[in-house]
Amino acid sequence: AIGLILVVLVLSIFLNLRTAFWVAIGIPVAMLGTFFVLPFFDSFLDSISLMALILVVGIIVDDGIIISENIARKREMGYPPLKAASEGVREVFLPVLTTVLTTFLAFSPMFFMKGMMGKFIYVIPLVVSLALFISLFESVFALPAHLKRGMEKIIIRQAARERKNAARSSKKGSTVREAVGAERVAVRKWFDWLRKFYKKLCYHFLRVRYILVVLFFAVLVGTVWYAKNNMEFLLFDSSTSDRFYIGVELPTGTSLLATEEKVKEIEALIQGLPEEELKTFLTRIGTLGWVGTGENYAALMVGLTPFSERTRNINEIIEDIRYKANKLEGFDKLVFDIDAGGPPVGKPIFLRVIGPDDEMRTKLTNRIENFLMNAEGVKDIDRNDKLGKQQVEIKFAYNKLARLGLTVADVAQNVRIAYDGQVVTSMRDGDEDIKFRVILSEKARKNVNFLTRLSIPNRQGRLIKLGEVASLKTSPGLNAYHHFDGERTITIQADIVQDVTSPLVVTQAMMEQFDMEKDYPGMRIKIGGEAEESQKAWLNLLFSFLVAFIGIYFLLVLLFNSFSQPVLVLIAIPFGIVGVIIALALHNEPLTFLVMIGVIGLVGVVVNDSLVLVSRINELSKERPAGKLKKRELREHNLRIIAEGTSDRLRAIILTTLTTAAGLLPLAYGIGGESLWMSPMALALGYGLIFATPLTLVLIPCMYAIGIDLRKVFSRKKVFESA
Template sequence: MRSAIKFFIKYPAAVYTIMFGILLFGAVSYFQMNTTFFPVNESRVISIQAVYPGASPQEIEEGIIQKIEDNLKGTSGVERYTSVSSENSASITVEVLKGYDTDNVLEDVKNAVNSVPSFPTDMEPIVVYKRENLNFCINFTISGENIDLLTLKEIARNVERDMRNEGDVSKITLNGFPDEEIEIAFDEAALRSYGITFQQAAAAVAQSNLDITGGTIKGDNEEIRIRAESKAYTADQLVNIVVRADANGSIVYLKDIASIRDRFADNPSRTEMNGRPAVEVLVQTTDDQDLLPTAEYVRGYIEEFNASHESVKAEIVRDFSVTLEQRRDLLLSNGVVGVLLVLFLLSFFLNIRLAFWVALGIPISFLGMFILAQFFGITINVISLFGMIVVVGILVDDGIVISENIYQHYESGKSLTRSAVEGTLEVVPAVLSAILTTVIAFSSFFFIDGRLGDFFGDLAFIVIATLLISLAEGFLFLPAHIAHTKLKSPQAKKSRLERVMDNIMEWLRDKLYSPSLRFFLKYRLIALSMFVGLLLITVGAIRGGIIGLTFFPFIEQDNIEVTLSMPAGTREETTQKWLDYIEEKALEANVALTEQNIDTSDIIVNIQKTVGPTTYQGNVNIILLDSERRSIRSAEITNAIREAVGSIYEAENLSFGTSTPFGKPVSVSLLSNDLEQLENAKNELKANMADIAILRDVIDNDKEGAREVHLTMKTKARLLGLTLQDVLGQVRQAFFGFEAQRLQRGQDEVKVWVRLEEEDRKSIYQLEELLIRTPTGDAYPLRELAYFDIERGTVSINHLDGQREIRVEADLADPDESAPAIIANIQDSVLPPILAKYPDVRASFETGQNREAAKTQKSGKLVFPIIFGLMLLVITFTFKSVLQTATLVPLIIFSFTGVAWGHFLHDKPLSLFSFLGIIALIGVIVNDSLVLVGKFNQNMKEGMRFDEAVYEAGRQRFRAIFLTTITTVAGLAPLIFNKSFQAQFLVPMAISVAYGIAFATALTLVLLPVSLSLLNDFRRFLHTAWTNERVEKEAVEPAVKAYRNEQEHPDLQ
């Protein structure tokens, strides 16, 4: 290290060359980095999708889901799997354990699916794929007055085609219209009059509408292909299909026995924007695309579209690029203010030239980090930007310690070059250990499981990379800069400002700190009792609810989603009526909310309504005024709209709020294969949760289905040679329909459905009178062949790891309330009597926010002890004393006091983000502690008496510790005190670091010297107990022993 420092001092041109290279390549790397909203991570989700037209959820469960789930059991790398059996479709989601290669697990899952012996014959091929990470970019609607849905769809298709061809837009999804289809609806009376069966007519359609190649005529000079082109693509082209032709010339055309029409499918998927029919255009980006230019292109396209169209209008619903730019600008502005505060404080309390060189390390470190970040695929996102703010204050710590120590050597009369070399080398062990412990502390984020680990891995990379670049800059470049700087002679007269700042620092050190340290070193138990007492009061305040505690902090949103679920079988018109009612009440609430807002603009900007995916489900997406322009939190707006809407007596589920990446704050899964017990347990749990005052919108995912007709074969049917499959097959063709063909019409795949006319399938009576053909060709009414039972069916069946699951979830009326306390109450008081009553039911909290919290805690219990042990190992190598290392542990524990009361002062609950901030705090505490203990050991080696060595170590390192504290706090202060809603989810972590280090300064400057003194007493006690000899304080100190050993054995140095 000495040689490297001397080299760069001797050849400053090398320093400037390397710095220029870092600045150049760092700037280039920054502009090549993609911008995303959240960090980019590899997908760890595998989807299995199956379509079985006309099948009930029970058929899907028994015929598809259970077979696949049985084969998935024991698959390596699978964390868990969930499934939904719905009408016509099956969906299984497989989550991959962190650390496993998703592509390898995907192959294992495919093998498990392929090894299922048999699936239903009418099922479409199963699709198994790794779910692609798609990032929401922007969505907008296209709407117009008096424009039909088909025209809107055609316009939207043109928009989609334009954006794909002209812009860098790869993922576009259109919503707001059902699939197109051609319906051939047979008239039952016409079929009878012509003596044609349903099956004969359907076969005629399938066999006539074809393009067929008949071979090739190979002549001497050319080859001529033989083709029959009779394929029709629209309803008008199908009407003249010949169903039957007799020898006497009688022809029955399709139009004679059926109505043929182009139409939208029955499944609803309709959207309205501010009361007008609309089609939604959703634009997403992949992980390798930049969100900002994509959104900019789309906004430009919308402007051109609106300028060139009068009858239709494109309106932006949500634009994540705006939110991202706001947060980016917010974080950058706070970061710039933090850097300026750091520079201001450094220049006041440190020599102005030293302050400049220390501050220069900030851009060098950041630009060096950008080179590494671009290489490793890190993006510019809200988490990585926050990491830059966190590291600003920490970044200059090593520079302050090094430059301050160099200056102390210079003040002692040494030359500037010698001071640069010796001053740097003296603090190398402490600074290196401090940076390494901080790096180790932040590296724990890489091993945290769940979404939090995915999110904060970027933050850890930013901090670690920046600190490592800063370390190299501090050890090699900073001494060279200072060595070639014209510093004033220690004897030279200082400026008035320098004298003022020196007087302030001396007053803080000599008049305030030094007497306090003398007092506490004399009355050590008072100091210890004081900090222990504060910690106990803090724990009591948390347990008593004075300081809040929750899993995740409230994250401000710019939209509110109202989700409505009516009883299964409810007609689309009824669902639409209630969605209109919700919109009306929301607009009424908007009037009162706008009057309370600091801005005169409406709180509600747009309202988007959607019916679907079934006739009885829908949602209202309420788009709010930008959070920077309103003084009312979205949680308060949500409560106001909830109160205005009130209850909808027919609704099965009605919830208000916004989905988050971490799920609902309160979520309980009930698991059992005993369906009756499961249903009863669910009802009782919902009733109990509804009585908890702080909970709102208690919902479940178990929906009662529409009424169903269950058919049972009569003996007559079997005597006639009919099987249940024969009967249900004919019923299915008539009422559900028979898919005769699929046609490719532009970008749409259009299915041709053959079924009875709607007028012939509107009642149970018509079902009873449906003619069923026997193998001999005779026809009998269905009522003569089967018994009829009418029961309620099931909408969907949910599984969790192969067991039936019903999930009960709820939101908090106040997002700052303690979710853990509510969950503990449910777990300890609400559930036990329910589970005792229904012994086959099991409850799990491995869902929602609690699951993410549990995953973080579980991985943390494994990771944090290892990380903490590695940190202590590094410190032990530096101190060469296990007991001295142990003195740092109480500092880390007691620093929680500052963290907790910092949250109390800012009216914030402690959350997982707060505890992740404590990890960052540990590195800073260790940094300051190493500096002080390192100086104490140096004082002991130089022959000071123990009491003076402890006292002087505090005094001599006061400036460095004080400066590292105020620069760290100053770097985070703009973010902590920023009232912007956009910054609030980052504030808990910033509070933990800032208030924790502020309190830890008192711990380092007071409790650490006291601990060293108490440790010395303990050492002397052990020595006396072992040898029966009393010794001086200095004799038992490791530093003194090491120094004597070096003198006695110089060859070991």
């Protein structure tokens, strides 16, 4: 609501209040239309679709701004209302249609993203696309009709006022002309000065265009260098989360009652948090999340107040609890896990060690654990091969087995029958079958020493005592055996300090430490969790950018009927990303998946601004052909055409930027409500536009002029070669 109010205020500053109202009314129309159409695509209103709608609030108003601004410009030129509305729409229809299609192309590759993240964000491009096309329909057909009716009412009102105040004025036509003039002054009074000033400024920029272009590209290279060396890609930023878990592990053999009493010490630490930080917590005894169940396990879920209501972030709170908990005695391990939101992708570092050899698999897992313990920025390391109850392991003397005519299968079968029993017969009692099972007595089963005296028949029928071919070893056994693709596996996971490292950096460094074929034959390591999803998401995003770039380029080729001019439009994209990097650096925010979604939205808006700018310069070039001018006069003519075309679109570009930023920046700073999902995306799109727009208003005209210079150079070269 705050963003919508700011959008209306910005529009009313640059346009009259009636025009601003009808442009802004396109926002709820597009939203309600999207709500209505969404169920036909098997999607419904949820937090993700709302996030997409808020992302597109500033974008869907762009086509209305361009159309209304052009209608207002035609009206300022003296056109009657009907002609101003029709000509205003006709003149910019193709650029507006192209802007909608370019934004659609920027988001459409996200339909084909794979993996968990692809399923998670599928609704974002769907909502954006529906809102864009509904907004286009409203802007082309409904908006001009409303504006035309408003202009007619102004003329009638002004004419009536003039007839009342000027009794001598008897000619209706002159009264109407005076009314038109009054309306023009009301619209142009302050912005005309700004447009004329910018036109002169742009002309001076064009005279030093080569110096400016070099400076712009130097800024681009410097910003990219900074991002490469100081920013890591994360799937989700967990620092603003409001929920975390504590996994508690006590010594093997601890009873449920003892575990419950011991966990009260951790609960006391949580209850010691300030009231403005702690919202709720829940304790479960006898279970440990992904590991399983056990009497010596416990798990605590801690819910914090919203990030905007507390002074410490979740990492600072966890480190405070960790520091105090480390002073407690009697705990084997305490593991903290932050719920960063989003789809269930697992911990930042999630590794599966897979292979048939139990000893080698455990040895490799131990080495990985040691590496992670020494890696900078890695914390809360845990593994799922937890010890459970005491077990008896039978160790065979294989030479004795062979000599006495026994096999491991013979021993295993007889031990199983002895301790689990075997059904030997059954009898019918009415409607029930009663089975008779032969099994060792309970007293014998509880006596481990009796196992060595267990008799096993060999192939000749001779009874061999188990103690003659094997020895027994009593030790704690595994709590559970885990499998992946039918093979035994041990999973090890860990968290990271986001300001220090990233999942991809840690996993890549870890894989370089092991020669699997040489040192661990038959073993393999499978990377999962956030590291795997981060890699997939990054590759999918790069693919989306590439497909969108190619699609937008060929669409612009059709609009401009040129292969070179689309490059002028697309060159604004990397400079928009410069704004995102600067914004993230100033706000100390990481480069996350949701930030990249905001960058995709930024691509659409930046391309739209550049498109309408280049399109207007092309129109002026056709309207005012150079004819036969001298070299110096021709250069001045081209520079003035470019400066005038840029100034003609100044209001539309500024309005597009300010309305988009006004709709998103309150969300970025949590004004009127905070969303962990939407804030990074809004920050990237809002600040990206704020930084990119001045660059667009200077860089694109300079590049356009340089393009003219290059065409002249190549044309002279062709003439010289033909001569």
